Amino acid sequence: MRHSLVIVGAGPRGTGLIERIAANAPELYTGQGLDIHLVDPYPPGAGRIWRAAQSPLLWMNSHAEDVTMFTDETVDMAGPVREGPTLHEWAGIDGRTFADRQLQGAYLRWVHERAVAGLPPSVAVHHHPRRALRIGGPREGRQQVWLEGRPRPLLADLVVLTLGHLDAELDDEQKALASYAREHGLTHLPPDFTADSDLSALRPGEPVLVRGFGLAFVDLMVLLTEGRGGRYEGDTYVPSGREPVLYVGSRRGVPYHAKIGYDWSGERPPLPRFLGPAEIEGLIARPGGFDFRRDVWPLVEKELGFAHYHRLFTAHPERTVMAWTDFEEKFAAADDAGERAALVASAVPDPRDRFDPAALDRPLDGVRYATHDDLQEGLRRYVEEDLNRRHDPDHSADLAVFLGLLSVYGQVVRLGDIGSWWHGFFSYLASGPPGPRLRQLLALSRAGVLRFVGADMSVRAEDGVFRASSPTVPAFFVEARALVEARLPEPTVRRARDPLLRALHEDGAAETPDGLLRVDRADGRILDRAGRPHPRRFALGPHTDGRSSGAFTRPRTGGPAFRQNDATARAALVFLRDLACRAVA
Numbered sequence: 001m002r003h004s005l006v007i008v009g010a011g012p013r014g015t016g017l018i019e020r021i022a023a024n025a026p027e028l029y030t031g032q033g034l035d036i037h038l039v040d041p042y043p044p045g046a047g048r049i050w051r052a053a054q055s056p057l058l059w060m061n062s063h064a065e066d067v068t069m070f071t072d073e074t075v076d077m078a079g080p081v082r083e084g085p086t087l088h089e090w091a092g093i094d095g096r097t098f099a100d101r102q103l104q105g106a107y108l109r110w111v112h113e114r115a116v117a118g119l120p121p122s123v124a125v126h127h128h129p130r131r132a133l134r135i136g137g138p139r140e141g142r143q144q145v146w147l148e149g150r151p152r153p154l155l156a157d158l159v160v161l162t163l164g165h166l167d168a169e170l171d172d173e174q175k176a177l178a179s180y181a182r183e184h185g186l187t188h189l190p191p192d193f194t195a196d197s198d199l200s201a202l203r204p205g206e207p208v209l210v211r212g213f214g215l216a217f218v219d220l221m222v223l224l225t226e227g228r229g230g231r232y233e234g235d236t237y238v239p240s241g242r243e244p245v246l247y248v249g250s251r252r253g254v255p256y257h258a259k260i261g262y263d264w265s266g267e268r269p270p271l272p273r274f275l276g277p278a279e280i281e282g283l284i285a286r287p288g289g290f291d292f293r294r295d296v297w298p299l300v301e302k303e304l305g306f307a308h309y310h311r312l313f314t315a316h317p318e319r320t321v322m323a324w325t326d327f328e329e330k331f332a333a334a335d336d337a338g339e340r341a342a343l344v345a346s347a348v349p350d351p352r353d354r355f356d357p358a359a360l361d362r363p364l365d366g367v368r369y370a371t372h373d374d375l376q377e378g379l380r381r382y383v384e385e386d387l388n389r390r391h392d393p394d395h396s397a398d399l400a401v402f403l404g405l406l407s408v409y410g411q412v413v414r415l416g417d418i419g420s421w422w423h424g425f426f427s428y429l430a431s432g433p434p435g436p437r438l439r440q441l442l443a444l445s446r447a448g449v450l451r452f453v454g455a456d457m458s459v460r461a462e463d464g465v466f467r468a469s470s471p472t473v474p475a476f477f478v479e480a481r482a483l484v485e486a487r488l489p490e491p492t493v494r495r496a497r498d499p500l501l502r503a504l505h506e507d508g509a510a511e512t513p514d515g516l517l518r519v520d521r522a523d524g525r526i527l528d529r530a531g532r533p534h535p536r537r538f539a540l541g542p543h544t545d546g547r548s549s550g551a552f553t554r555p556r557t558g559g560p561a562f563r564q565n566d567a568t569a570r571a572a573l574v575f576l577r578d579l580a581c582r583a584v585a
Helices: 012-028 087-091 101-117 172-184 215-224 277-285 292-315 324-333 337-347 357-361 372-390 397-415 420-430 435-447 499-506 560-584
Strands: 003-008 034-039 123-128 132-136 143-147 154-156 158-161 187-189 207-211 231-233 236-238 245-250 450-455 458-462 465-469 477-480 482-485 525-527 533-539
Touching: 003 012, 003 143, 003 154, 003 560, 012 034, 012 101, 012 123, 012 560, 034 143, 034 154, 087 101, 132 499, 143 158, 158 560, 172 187, 172 458, 172 482, 207 465, 207 477, 215 245, 215 435, 236 435, 277 292, 277 397, 292 324, 292 337, 292 397, 292 420, 324 337, 357 420, 372 435, 372 450, 397 420, 397 560, 435 450, 533 560
Parallel strands: 003 034, 003 158, 034 123, 158 533, 187 482, 207 245, 207 482, 245 450
Antiparallel strands: 132 143, 143 154, 231 236, 458 465, 465 477, 525 533
16 A cells, blocks of 8 residues: 655745655655655745745845755754755856845745655655645544545645745734724735735825834835836936835834845854753753743853854954953853943943844834934934945954854754744844845935834824824824735734644644644654644644744755754654554564
């Protein structure tokens, strides 16, 4: 009998899993045959997010040389390394290019085809362009995967969910705003993948409130300006006349930090140093559990500070007044943040050379402007200074912090669900937009097409309109008939529109306090509410408490998603091998 594996989700995470199955199968699978069923309404490889059917104006936010779907020796995994080209090597483009998403989708389709071609001859792959609705079946028996529009289920010995980013039902706040919009003839666009949003209701020349300053906002900005016929002439934006006026704010009130625009040279900081496997194991082993802010963040802050000062002292010693060996010894011995701050103040004279995560995270805290126009000038100056710094190798300690963030992310992913704050902080510092996008933002600001609102932006639905304000400009508010929530939906199990996830929850799958699907840290098996791993169901991706920074990664940075893919692939293959052996016996 041929055995069957169903993978729900054929985007980059599902593709990465198939690549790991192909790499590990020669060692682990001796069955007579295996059918892999890919279930996804979108094309394999690219999936929904990277599909060809989207605007060519939308870019990746990583350099092409920093994008790979292939493992290397830095990935901590049991399976074999199977190297392959980065995006820029495959496409034959400059490594510093910010490729459009259609090109990335083509790369992912090629990776998928290569992974399938690498499977043993006895393994067949079948794509079902449908949605999976629910999973049934006993814990110890074959699973039934019901598909939309299909009267009979797929039978599966194992099921792996690699669902990627999901749509969600509105939370209470968004429901109230949507209801208010319907009652008053307003436009309300809830959190969504921007390329899928219908922006036609946002009218030329009219004010639009935008809440969110991350990558979803950048996509919105592009589609409402260049996407409507505007163009850039140098640093000047030439409007088409079809643009709305965007009033944008967020919790921080500033855009994400731009991608760093220079390469690393010289000695790398020896990471991990203060937050490595031993510290993670210690946190996991605590009988009473751990608290992120109390127990994890101090280690994160020390690790990032170490990366920063290692680079500052070794690459820019003229800006320090202490020998690195002396500083390193004292820094390592200082467990208290206040003690480290005093050490830094004595060794690093210029405050601009010091690592201050609180100031980085909330640059507008306590800042007040007298007028809305003053805020526009102040934030343009802030963005320009940030752009200059992120492209100046004299500030290469910032790049060291980026490397520290990657190291930390690879460690804390082992802790499971640690809340949303850390993921937001990581994205804000390490996963911001290309520098050219922020230069476009500045041009739009000068042209009056984009207006900054400030930090801690609040939106009230009153007097028949949406009204936005911020403590950054205490006397200012703006009214609009349109509100856009420029962020992705939260990937919670209970509010997911995906019927499969909701059915899993109703069937007893466990969730974290933040609504993520609980999985076994070792191999991704789905846990029930008693903490038992399901022997035949696995899950990988942002809807789980094992979520990593992405399905693809920078070369030679450990690739947490690759490590997880390998562990799940090996567990699946061992299970199927043992199943085949029992059948023969």
